[in-house]
Amino acid sequence: MIVDPAALLDAVVTAAEQNPALADRLRALLAPAVNVEPVAIYQRVSDYAARIGVSKRTGWSLVAAGMPTIGAGRYRRVDVARADEWLRARSQTDDAIERRARADASRAGRKATA
Secondary structure, eight states: OOOOHHHHHHHHHHHHHHOHHHHHHHHHHHHHHHOOOOOOSEEEHHHHHHHHTOOHHHHHHHHHTTOOEESOGGGOEEEHHHHHHHHHHHHHHHHHHHHHHHHHHHHHHHHHHO
């Protein structure tokens, strides 16, 4: 027997509207599937800093370093998607700079002991 999914859903909705116990049971079953955290598009600098695990002061330092934001002063908000991408790119750059600095320091240390 082939069942039309739209007709089946319509029947379930109608039954849930008529039977509050069924509606509660459906809510309990579907809650984990539809419980989605809202995604912030813009956040205050302090909230974004807490989200990425740094201090508020470090958050403002990142803004000064060029992290994507909108607004000014107290009303400045971090563009979350662009800031996440900016941090990923910055992290890769910072890692490369750190590796180069460590290699240079190692060479300098070997020259000093030689």
